[in-house]
Amino acid sequence: MQHLRSLANRECPGDDERQDLTGLASVSIDDAGAIEVDDALALEPRDTGVWRLWIHVADPTALLSLANPLTLEACRRGCSTYLSHGATPMFPESLALGVFSLQPGQRCRALSFRVDVDDAGHVLAEGWTPSWVRLSTAVTYNDVDDLLSMAPPEEDNLLELHRITRQLNQERCATGALCLEQPEARFRPVAGGGIALDVLEPTPARRMVAECMVLAGQIAGRYGQRHGLPLPYRGQVASNVPSSQELAALSPGAVRNGALKACLQRSSTGTRPQRHFALGAAVYVQVTSPIRRFTDFLAHLQLRAHRRQESVLTEPDLQHWLDQALAGAQEAGQRARQDRIYRLHSWLQQERGPWTGCFVRWLRESEGLGLAWCEDMALELACNCPPRSRPDDPLVISLLEVNPERGLLRLKAQAA
Numbered sequence: 001m002q003h004l005r006s007l008a009n010r011e012c013p014g015d016d017e018r019q020d021l022t023g024l025a026s027v028s029i030d031d032a033g034a035i036e037v038d039d040a041l042a043l044e045p046r047d048t049g050v051w052r053l054w055i056h057v058a059d060p061t062a063l064l065s066l067a068n069p070l071t072l073e074a075c076r077r078g079c080s081t082y083l084s085h086g087a088t089p090m091f092p093e094s095l096a097l098g099v100f101s102l103q104p105g106q107r108c109r110a111l112s113f114r115v116d117v118d119d120a121g122h123v124l125a126e127g128w129t130p131s132w133v134r135l136s137t138a139v140t141y142n143d144v145d146d147l148l149s150m151a152p153p154e155e156d157n158l159l160e161l162h163r164i165t166r167q168l169n170q171e172r173c174a175t176g177a178l179c180l181e182q183p184e185a186r187f188r189p190v191a192g193g194g195i196a197l198d199v200l201e202p203t204p205a206r207r208m209v210a211e212c213m214v215l216a217g218q219i220a221g222r223y224g225q226r227h228g229l230p231l232p233y234r235g236q237v238a239s240n241v242p243s244s245q246e247l248a249a250l251s252p253g254a255v256r257n258g259a260l261k262a263c264l265q266r267s268s269t270g271t272r273p274q275r276h277f278a279l280g281a282a283v284y285v286q287v288t289s290p291i292r293r294f295t296d297f298l299a300h301l302q303l304r305a306h307r308r309q310e311s312v313l314t315e316p317d318l319q320h321w322l323d324q325a326l327a328g329a330q331e332a333g334q335r336a337r338q339d340r341i342y343r344l345h346s347w348l349q350q351e352r353g354p355w356t357g358c359f360v361r362w363l364r365e366s367e368g369l370g371l372a373w374c375e376d377m378a379l380e381l382a383c384n385c386p387p388r389s390r391p392d393d394p395l396v397i398s399l400l401e402v403n404p405e406r407g408l409l410r411l412k413a414q415a416a
Contacts, residue, residue, distance in 0.1 A: 078328025121167025
């Protein structure tokens, strides 16, 4: 690891081909306390009425080959795991937080995805390049939301970036993308052994960054599709969703989302291009978290090898690596779900209720088991619900029994 850390300021294969983008005002936007910095954004004025949006992504593949023991261990883990008491990075923490991350003020290796758009939000050109970047600053989502609300003149680029990403999102939604935004509950331990609940709202800053991440994935996917390049393509088959009239009758947010989610198929990852229904994307590859997701790391390896006209993984070889990485990610996801369930049960035990909410949908109507949404807490709870409950019906939810250690929870909902 000491050798890898020393490579930050030494020449690596392919470094001479990197485009120097250190002169751009690039900024990373993340949650407070984020440990790995995978991505950053920059906006560059081009011709009159034309902007170039850059999405910089950290490039750990410049320092690691598939044969490296650290790579093999990262593949086994599949992804970084985030639990309420802390995180387990996919790569060793000293590297994930150090030479692999985009660190403010330092020249860092990246893959930079770009798109040229006009003032109307129409995409004129796109592409990607290995690059050198230097972050001007690292800010939180809250910082950006404050700036967007105040709209100071010195933040023209940020305001323009917000406008452009809104237009890109509108175009994506026009092609069938689903908007499934809703507040999210996060639990954290507090002094004395208690559990605190924080509600994470889908703010303008989060929407802006999320749209950029999807855009980078589309650029990578279209590149792979054009060149017949095996990549970890992420897809989701089309579903029959409720009509626009049926959805309009439901309250926006969790209830409307519940009707859509009940129809959706699971997403999947394969070596050939496939459409992603919910994203409204003809092709899509996750590429923006190579320090946190091994599938993204594999995508970077393939893209860089193809650009340098080196041997790339064949479909069978790529599938072999994907199978291992996805198995590790599934195991990590299960640990994260179990941790969240334990924290949820502990919080419910601590608070005791009752709580107000509304009916979302039936899970098993024959058993009286339905899903309720508690807006103030941003929680979806499986409850015993009144017969003939319908979406948006107001409910009062009572705690009957809970045991975090045994994973036992019984809730009963009554009409409000």
